[in-house]
Amino acid sequence: MTIKEKINKFISEKKITHAEIGRGLNTSQQNVSRILGESGKVSLDFVVWLACEYPEIDLEKLIRDSDHVSIVRESPATYQKPRLKEKALEEIGAVLDKYM
Known part of the structure; x- marks a missing residue:
């Protein structure tokens, strides 16, 4: 499964709309649909x-090319709200270092 397929599956399961994502990203629903679409x-x-x-x-x-179809953690996340972005970037960097 590709990253985009995993994301689409996640937002479908969570019933998250493209409009909600667009508001969060400060972009339009159409732009989100384009990003998550085929091309x-x-x-x-x-x-x-x-x-x-x-x-x-x-x-x-999410990032690793594997047979995982779910991108949800098996145990609850223990993030603290103020550091979410920094923590996410650290995790992405660690995964990329490990597999690239």
């Missing part, structure tokens, strides 16, 4: 925002 590309900013908004997302499961 769109998911940016790092999008992934960081998603991980900050939904700390139950396991970034390693």
Whole structure:
């Protein structure tokens, strides 16, 4: 499964609309639909925002090319709200260092 497929599955299961994502990213629903559509590309900013908004997302499961279809952590996240973005970036960096 690709990163985009995993994200689409997650937002579908959580019943998150493209409009809600657009408001969070300060963009339009149409732009979110384009990004998550067939030819769109998911940016790092999008992934960081998603991980900050939904700390139950396991970034390693999202980024790693594996058979995992769920990107939800097996145990509850223990993030502290003020450091979410920094923590997400640290996790992305660690995963990329490990697999790239």
